[in-house]
Amino acid sequence: MTVPMNAGEFVLSLDFELLWGVRDHASRNSYGANILGGRAALPAMLGRFERHGIEATWATVGAAFCGSRDELLDALPPEELRPRYVNAGLSNYRYLDEIGRDEASDPYYFAASLVERIAACPGQEIATHTMSHFYCLEEGASIESFDADIDAACQMAARRGLTLRSIVFPRNQYADPHLESIRQRGIQRYRGNPGAWAYRPVAGAGQTLPRRLVRLVDAHTGVLGPHLYQPGGDNVPASHFLRPCAGRLATFHPRHLSVIKRAMTRAARTGAGFHLWWHPHNFGVNTEANLAGLDRIIAHFVRLRDEYGMASRTMASSGGQT
């Protein structure tokens, strides 16, 4: 089969963070089931990706690479280079005391075995989600502490024989100095936000109700457009967040999937990129329904690959980069 030159690309990225990604507002008690469920769903996602030749980027929190508390404490930046957020509850360093000995006793914080599993699966990229789930735009986060955080993440990956080529900024917060910093460290790709106002990067306090509402409506109607991008740049911007099929919104999940599939078709037809992202823990409860949704997206991609030659890419291989 001849594949047209510009047949579009489909990028998947998963923010793999365990409790590190939500600790400022959740705990083992309130969110532990989702974290454990996400761990259990992860091999099911990998199996699907492998079966259908689908590439994905796993933007993993550096601390979650660790297999034990000792390894973690050894790998973290020194005290004086840790972030001093004005809102102290944001700092994951605050929760170090509650962390268990190793992955077997504390699967909420350690995922060394899963990182290994992802890395062994064909077509999967291990990227970074920073070492500590670092919040770039929160008051008190200095660029020096960001540099130290990313250095630690790079070293952690190197210990596993991995080179970090892409980053997903926690809560999608970043500005020019952070982009400069990652470039200096050889990380070429980042996941930017969709262009519309409701998706622009802001600190947590700026995530107002109107912004969230607009995003919610957009996810179920596509009213703000397909959020496509031209592949090949440093920025591989997000098109859509794959919302969990859960709670009251579960009824509307098919509509959400339709919005995603419509945008994918448009990308395939116009030679553009479509980038879908989520967290493994979003599949942590109601796992079967969420996997069924993913199956529909994958089946749609397979059709677009057959019909238009759409390519599956990681953030690093976006634009055909090798």
Ligand SMILES: [Zn+2]
């Ligand atoms: Zn995150």
